[in-house]
Amino acid sequence: MRNPIVIGMSWIAVYLGIIVLPLLVLLFYPPTPNAERSFWLEFSVALGFIGLAMMAMQFALTARLHPIEDSYGIDLILQFHRYTSVVAFFFILVHPLILFIDNPETLQLLNFFQAPWRARAAVIATLALIALVVTSIWRKRLHIPYEPWRLAHGILAAIAVGFGLGHALGVGNYLELFWKQIIWVGMAAAALWLLLYVRLLKPLFMLKKPYLVETVIPHRGNVWNLVLRPRSHQGLNFQPGQFAWITLQISPFRMREHPFSIASSATHPDRLEFGIKAVGDFTNTIKDVKPGTKAYLDGPYGVFTTDRYEDTAGFVLIAGGIGITPIMSMLVTLAEREDERPLLLIYSSKSWEDITYREEIEALKDKLDITVVHVLREPSEDWSGESGYVDKELLQRYIPKRPATRNYFICAVPKMMEQVEAALHDLGVPVTNVHMEHYNIV
Numbered sequence: 527m528r529n530p531i532v533i534g535m536s537w538i539a540v541y542l543g544i545i546v547l548p549l550l551v552l553l554f555y556p557p558t559p560n561a562e563r564s565f566w567l568e569f570s571v572a573l574g575f576i577g578l579a580m581m582a583m584q585f586a587l588t589a590r591l592h593p594i595e596d597s598y599g600i601d602l603i604l605q606f607h608r609y610t611s612v613v614a615f616f617f618i619l620v621h622p623l624i625l626f627i628d629n630p631e632t633l634q635l636l637n638f639f640q641a642p643w644r645a646r647a648a649v650i651a652t653l654a655l656i657a658l659v660v661t662s663i664w665r666k667r668l669h670i671p672y673e674p675w676r677l678a679h680g681i682l683a684a685i686a687v688g689f690g691l692g693h694a695l696g697v698g699n700y701l702e703l704f705w706k707q708i709i710w711v712g713m714a715a716a717a718l719w720l721l722l723y724v725r726l727l728k729p730l731f732m733l734k735k736p737y738l739v740e741t742v743i744p745h746r747g748n749v750w751n752l753v754l755r756p757r758s759h760q761g762l763n764f765q766p767g768q769f770a771w772i773t774l775q776i777s778p779f780r781m782r783e784h785p786f787s788i789a790s791s792a793t794h795p796d797r798l799e800f801g802i803k804a805v806g807d808f809t810n811t812i813k814d815v816k817p818g819t820k821a822y823l824d825g826p827y828g829v830f831t832t833d834r835y836e837d838t839a840g841f842v843l844i845a846g847g848i849g850i851t852p853i854m855s856m857l858v859t860l861a862e863r864e865d866e867r868p869l870l871l872i873y874s875s876k877s878w879e880d881i882t883y884r885e886e887i888e889a890l891k892d893k894l895d896i897t898v899v900h901v902l903r904e905p906s907e908d909w910s911g912e913s914g915y916v917d918k919e920l921l922q923r924y925i926p927k928r929p930a931t932r933n934y935f936i937c938a939v940p941k942m943m944e945q946v947e948a949a950l951h952d953l954g955v956p957v958t959n960v961h962m963e964h965y966n967i968v
């Protein structure tokens with residue numbers, strides 16, 4: 527089997543290689559020497575080139591490419607996308623600032639109506655980039671709904687990279703050689719191709735593999751299980767804990783695709799269940815979805831799966847609320863595979879009546895070597911079990927004496943995940959044994 531660490535490191539090397547490629551080219555094949563070009567001018571241009579290359583690479587990071595997703599998981603990739611966007615933004619903003627300080631006459635280039643088109647392209651790219659960053663960081667504060675934001679995000683990114691490249695080609699100082707232009711145009715074409723792949727080709731593939739809603743089953747905690755059956759194909763081979771993007775009705779070209787963990791057994795790729803909590807526009811409609819409705823899936827994705835840790839002595843599964851869905855898939859799959867390893871489920875819910883899949887989990891006790899600890903935030907007076915938050919003291923009471931012998935899976939609201947992760951660390955669980963799925967990735 528190929529070593530995942532080596533694969534992960536290789537992707538990082540590829541990323542860094544592409545980012546610095548334009549600079550390496552400049553280093554080995556510098557432009558015609560010009561005595562008037564100061565160090566700061568060269569430095570500013572270098573920042574501009576790196577920033578532009580980083581921006582172009584964002585298309586690859588967000589294209590849901592399986593080889594990359596399978597190495598890191600979507601939340602890590604999106605986190606990387608966010609951080610590197612801010613760094614690229616900083617480089618691109620500092621690039622003209624240095625020029626203005628080094629040679630104040632260049633400030634005239636900001637006069638949009640009189641400036642040459644290459645300067646106008648730079649202004650348009652920078653404004654698009656500012657809009658991109660502001661609407662992403664403060665999307666919720668600005669009350670921008672997810673779908674329009676996502677559409678605008680793609681358009682603004684294409685404008686920023688397209689006009690940024692136009693600016694670089696227009697300035698030309700460093701790109702006068704034909705093949706240097708080829709590198710840049712190639713990078714931009716690859717970015718555009720990725721955008722088309724995600725928005726056009728992938729939906730076309732999905733169109734060929736539709737699913738039909740078989741039924742919608744109500745569960746405790748305002749959760750609805752959407753049951754899908756493949757129509758004229760084999761279904762979806764997935765690992766327990768993975769998720770898929772669902773589009774309901776009309777076509778997969780719609781922007782309304784939402785990610786949901788598969789809650790059913792991985793041994794049945796031809797019957798998929800998604801446990802969906804009603805929290806907003808889309809999820810509130812699930813209860814009314816009619817049997818026979820068409821659905822399209824993009825997946826499976828994610829590295830949050832017990833299947834990656836076959837050698838472990840057992841699993842500790844920690845869920846909060848709807849975070850139970852991927853864990854439910856792990857449990858039912860392990861049960862169907864007659865897995866005999868010891869399992870511990872620590873499950874935080876609001877009240878006894880709110881525990882999603884309470885009866886189903888109880889039934890699994892007959893098939894698995896499992897200890898279930900329910901933790902209630904609002905217990906009734908006669909509740910004698912655990913209550914409050916899942917903290918270090920609670921975990922210490924239940925996790926094995928040799929904690930490093932298990933793998934730990936956490937899926938809950940961000941605050942609970944942070945606290946549980948820190949507590950496990952304090953209790954001696956190696957970071958490599960802790961796996962988390964974030965539902966608030968955007």
Ligand SMILES: Cc1cc2nc3c(=O)[nH]c(=O)nc-3n(C[C@H](O)[C@H](O)[C@H](O)COP(=O)(O)OP(=O)(O)OC[C@H]3O[C@@H](n4cnc5c(N)ncnc54)[C@H](O)[C@@H]3O)c2cc1C
Pocket residue numbers: 666672673769782783784785786787788800801802803804805806807808809810848851852963964965966967968
């Ligand atoms: C990997 C993953 C697995 C998930 N698994 C489950 C699950 O098994 N069960 C479950 O109930 N929920 C799950 N979620 C959360 C679920 O995707 C959101 O609750 C749902 O998309 C909210 O949509 P809405 O229109 O009803 O709510 P809204 O009120 O419109 O959105 C609430 C918030 O959800 C997020 N969101 C909205 N639309 C999308 C979208 N299209 N894509 C990504 N995020 C969006 C945004 O942060 C938004 O602010 C999962 C999320 C992720 C990332």
